[in-house]
Amino acid sequence: MTTTEWNLARNQWLGVSEESVQADSRIYEAMRNFWHPVMFADDLGSEPAQAMLCGEQLAIVRLDDEVRAYKDLCAHRGTALSLGSVVENNGCQELRCAYHGWQYDCEGRLTAIPQRPDLVGKIRARVQTYHAVERYGFIWVCMAEEPHFPMAEFPQFDNPEYHAMPMKTVDWRCTSPRRVENYLDLGHFAFVHDGYLGDIDHPEVPDHAVWREGHVLRIEQLEPNKEPVNTKFESDIDDSEIDYQEGSDEAYTMSDQEWWVTMPLTVLLHQTLPGDRHYYLFFHPTPISPDTIRNFTVHARNYGDPDKIDEEVLDFCRTVYAQDKPIVEAQRPDALHRDLSYELHLQDVDTVSMQYRLWLSELVEELVVDA
Template sequence: MTTCPTPESSWWLPVAAVSDVNGGGPLAVTRCDQPLVLWHDGAELRAFTDRCPHRGARLSMGRVHGGQLECPYHGWRFGGDGRCRHVPALPDFTPPAGHAAHAWQVREAHGLCWVAPAGASAEPPHAPPLLADLPARRLLCGPYDVATSAPRVVENFLDTAHFGLVHEGWLGARDHLRVPDYQVVPDAHGRPGVPDYRAWQPRASAVAGAGAWVAYRYQVLSPYSALLTKKAEGDAPQEAYALWACPTEPDRCRVWFTIFTSDDTLPDDALVAFQDTIFSQDRPVLESQHPRLLPVSGGELHCAADRLSVAYRRWLQAQGITFGVC
């Protein structure tokens, strides 16, 4: 089984936490309406289209046996390259090369399993993003399954004008709703970002004990991911938040956040609880937006405070992205 090439096909996307496959799998996941199965052959992580080429059964319902993925229906076994290695009904039969499951590229990065079609580039910017000069302590939060499109979630992550309303008392305050002038600057790959943004926040992070002015830096990493680095005034720890969204359907997605922090005092569960709280404030608003697909061709109004959002929409158009937008 093959899939039709689309602009989204050239980008690597996260589909599961590495810890979810540590037991070897198989694990059913979805990428852009495409059912996949993740499993481990004992040496490497593998990803196949979740369909046995024999009679179409879900391979994720099978088991890993002797380093091979076994179909639950007739027991056909497939090696890590997708080739069928054994047909129980014909034990003396040597399956030809065409008897194969559809294999995908897969790699681990940032605590997540990333997949891409066999022909997709493994080089930047389409490969899993390389993140440098960030705090060493890293914590994965999620997944969060959200009833809206992945681009809606990314745009919300890039938006600062909602802080004092949606995150009042946390990331913003009603007496600090004004969005300062800022500049959108593309990086070497043309991805939009904001290198310098200053925001007042009552509680900028799980570590913060009081309000402070915080220096922000935003960077779009891919059509469905972005990075925020932030540093409060004084001796506050350096922090960064990476958003990873996987479109499961055009109007639904699965989301993770990676927290990077130089703080070594708070336990992991306190940091996760902070991120859970912030996203629980975003979720009802995100799921109320209509349409769920992000309008990149018009239909919504903009103002000067939306410079980064507008730049992100235009960049999606320039990339030819169609999944999750309208």
């Protein structure tokens, strides 16, 4: 069953059209052209590990201190290469299959057949390999012949003035673009995150600007961001940061806020707080299957005692994710609809979403050829 057929069967009871399912499949197919984190670098030891990306099982391994990604399928009997081991061959490290000992070099070429060494070089056998690199504490993979866009920039991760803190991954049953749109949606804070990122009594969306800059969608909030003080990181707040709603005793912390979206899926949030303090949240929802994503998240900040506020930051983010999860998983159709007339959009409220969808649609048209 093809991805399109599978999606159509899954959505049939919802009355989702075949056109919508086709859009779902094309967006999903386009994701192969970009970089995605597939695992934490610290989870990759001296032996191969298994990862998933775009419905394909991968074997991730370090050979001669370089990260390599293989299709997790030996050319002989289809055994998962991630069950194999790293061995030496003529001064270079190679990947050996656990079943019959076939070996592959860093380019996926077959280099050893223990049972018939005379056939090496005569059998046209190799394993598919993909681009792989270690960066920002993750192992990244791109499945295309060449990545369409460069990887997102996150210089704060390696900056000694910042404390970087990864967050445990969590899987959601949704598509990656749906999750990105949710992450950038300024209108849902008051209702989904009341008391955390917004206030249900003040649902107005702040003024913001949206524009393209190279391969990045930029969003800048044009007025200070307000978040209820009772849920912020109380160990790191002083009275000078607190503002009060006019005519009430409702307290808020204030910050400037902007986002960089390295198309199509990597989001970097930057908050500027009083006292030249900066907080960054680096986020990427990796598509591990047609209807499942894995949320990869790293926080970085130049303030605060890690022993005092690290767990507060993580708890806050975990709570926000848990609030969003059932909302996003319940959205239909599963994919963002590329036809903007399919849903209703509000001026000055859904601007970010509309600009993101338009660019995503352009990328799909550029990268995916209709069958």
